Amino acid sequence: MERSTSGPTTTSTAKQSVAIHRQRRVWEARARNWNHHASNNEGLRTVVAAVVDTATSGLADGESLGTVVDLGCGSGQLTLALAKRATKVLGVDVSGSMLRELEQRAAAEGITNVECLVSPIERLSLPPGSVDVVVSNYALHHLRDPDKGVAVAAAAGWLRPGGRLVIGDMMLGRGADAADRAVIADKVRQLARRGPGGWWRVAKNAVRFVVRIQERPLSRSAWVALVQRSGFVDVQASAVVHEAAVVSAVRAGGPTTEARPADAVPTTEAKSTEDGANTSA
Ligand SMILES: C[S@@+](CC[C@H](N)C(=O)[O-])C[C@H]1O[C@@H](n2cnc3c(N)ncnc32)[C@H](O)[C@@H]1O
Numbered sequence: 001m002e003r004s005t006s007g008p009t010t011t012s013t014a015k016q017s018v019a020i021h022r023q024r025r026v027w028e029a030r031a032r033n034w035n036h037h038a039s040n041n042e043g044l045r046t047v048v049a050a051v052v053d054t055a056t057s058g059l060a061d062g063e064s065l066g067t068v069v070d071l072g073c074g075s076g077q078l079t080l081a082l083a084k085r086a087t088k089v090l091g092v093d094v095s096g097s098m099l100r101e102l103e104q105r106a107a108a109e110g111i112t113n114v115e116c117l118v119s120p121i122e123r124l125s126l127p128p129g130s131v132d133v134v135v136s137n138y139a140l141h142h143l144r145d146p147d148k149g150v151a152v153a154a155a156a157g158w159l160r161p162g163g164r165l166v167i168g169d170m171m172l173g174r175g176a177d178a179a180d181r182a183v184i185a186d187k188v189r190q191l192a193r194r195g196p197g198g199w200w201r202v203a204k205n206a207v208r209f210v211v212r213i214q215e216r217p218l219s220r221s222a223w224v225a226l227v228q229r230s231g232f233v234d235v236q237a238s239a240v241v242h243e244a245a246v247v248s249a250v251r252a253g254g255p256t257t258e259a260r261p262a263d264a265v266p267t268t269e270a271k272s273t274e275d276g277a278n279t280s281a
Contacts, residue, residue, distance in 0.1 A: 015144065016122055016144065016147060019143070019144050019147070020094060020120040020122060020123075022213070022214070023094050023095075023120070023142050024094045024095055024120075026214065027074075027093075027094060027095040027097075027098055028095050028096070028097050028098075031075070031095055031097035031098045031100075031101055032097070032101075034074055034075050034098065034101070035075040035101055035105070038074070038075070038077050039077070043241045043242060043244065044077070044138065045077075046240060046241045046244075047137060047138065047168045047240050047241065047244045047246070048077045048078055048081065048137055048168070050168060050238075050240045050246045051078055051135055051137050051166050051167075051168040051246055052078065052081045052082060054166045054246050054248045055068075055082060055133055055135055055164065055166045055248075056082075056085050059085065064085065064086060064087050065082065065085050065086040065087070065132060065133050066086065066087050066132030066133065067086070067087055067088050067089075067090070067130065067131050067132050067133075068082050068083075068086045068088070068089040068090070068131070068132065068133045068134075068135060069089070069090045069092065069126065069131050069133070069134045069135070069155075069158065070082070070089055070090070070091045070092065070135050070136065070137075071092055071121045071124070071134065071135070071136040071139055071140065071151065071155075072092070072093055072094075072121060072136055072137070072138070072139020072140065072142070073091035073092060073093050073098070073099075073102060073116075073139075074093060074095075074098045074101075074102070074139070075098055075101035075102050075105060076091060076101070076102035076105050076106065076114070077137065078135055078136075078137045078168075079091040079102060079106075079114055080102075080105060080106060080109060080111060080114070082133075082135065083106070083111050083113050083114050084111075086113065086133075087113065088113045088114075088115065089113065089114050089115070090114075090115045090116075090117060091114060091115070091116050091117070092116075092117045092119050092121060092124055093116075093117075093118065093119075093139075094118070094119070094120045094121070095118075096118045099116040099117075099118055102114070102116060103116055121136075121139070121140070121143060121147075121151050122143060122147045122150060122151065124151075124154065125154075126154075126158040127158070128157050128158065129157075129158070129159070129160045129161070130158060130160075131155075131158040131159050131160065131163060132159070132160060132163050132164070133159075133163060133164045133165075133166065134155040134158065134159060134163070134164075134165045134166075135165075135166045135167070135168075136166075136167050136168070136169070137167075137168040137169070138168065138169055138170065138244075139169070140167060140169050141169050141170045141171075141215055141216055141217040141218070142214070142215065142216065143216065144216060145216060145218070148216075148218065148226060149226055149229070149230070152165070152226055152227055152230045152232075153230045153231070155230075156230045156231045156232060156251055159251040160251065160254075161251055161252065161253030161254045162250060162251060162253065162254015162255060163250070163251045163254070164248060164249070164250055164251070165227065165232060165247075165248065165249045165250075165251070166246065166247075166248045167223065167227075167246065167247045167248075168240070168244065168245070168246045169217070169223075169244065169245070170215065170217040170243045170244055171217060171218065171219060171220040171223055171237075171243065171244065171245040171247070172184070172217045172218075172219060172243040173217075173218065173219030173221075173222065177219070177221075179219075179220075180219060183242055183243045186242065187205075187242065187243070188202055191205075217243070220237050220239070220245045220247070221237075223237065223245075223247045224237050224247060227247055227249045228249075231251070231252050232249035232250060232251060232252065233249065233250050233251075233252045234248075234249060234250040235247065235248075235249040236248050236249070
């Protein structure tokens with residue numbers, strides 16, 4: 001697949017560069033331990049499974065997903081699961097160390113249809129209509145809000161008509177609605193039960209949440225609106241566990257696509273696990 005990572009974007013600003021630099025630094029430092037953390041976190045495993053189920057739903061036995069792109073793939077929790085159902089998966093991540101972990105895991109499992117590309121999602125450029133499925137798990141909440149919009153609009157361009165977008169992520173607003181407040185209260189209660197260490201994490205996460213330096217989640221309804229604005233149809237959202245949800249949508253223009261209003265989206269209640277789907281240290 002031809003690609004370039006250097007195309008100019010309207011949000012190629014100094015703030016964007018600072019945000020990318022920060023993400024690279026944080027995740028380079030966490031790459032060695034991420035796989036252990038992710039594979040032992042029940043919440044994260046549940047979200048990965050939900051993204052895989054959504055991406056493969058409707059696929060007949062033996063049918064391939066085609067070409068898949070995994071944005072912010074990390075060490076490959078989603079990439080490797082989908083590679084078994086795809087012709088090829090392109091894993092994109094800002095951290096080269098994460099991708100080296102992914103390559104080692106793929107080699108250990110004998111998986112040969114995974115390609116890796118070190119690139120910020122914000123600056124990824126792929127040929128129009130060259131991709132069947134774009135997925136992402138717990139990565140897009142790290143992007144600045146304008147860059148989330150740019151990334152989703154870009155994904156609409158890379159996808160063929162009828163291609164699918166599936167995003168699993170922390171989807172939580174800052175307490176504006178009752179659902180957000182319930183998740184926040186649940187999270188604080190869980191951490192508080194762990195004693196002083198838990199309270200320390202409450203304080204640390206509260207600062208991050210307010211300042212939005214490292215984690216910049218949007219609510220589920222904001223994600224639905226953003227995806228709809230980018231030319232997707234059949235937008236569906238479901239809660240998975242605690243703050244995590246999956247939003248899926250279809251690139252307009254395919255044979256079986258039809259518009260579905262966001263408020264007609266069926267939504268399931270999130271399950272609760274002790275781990276939640278927390279990615280913070
Ligand atoms: C919480 S981890 C999730 C990794 C993987 N998707 C998973 O499910 O285990 C977030 C990943 O997003 C990547 N990431 C963060 N910001 C990024 C950006 N702007 N562009 C590309 N990757 C980014 C990090 O390097 C990291 O691998």
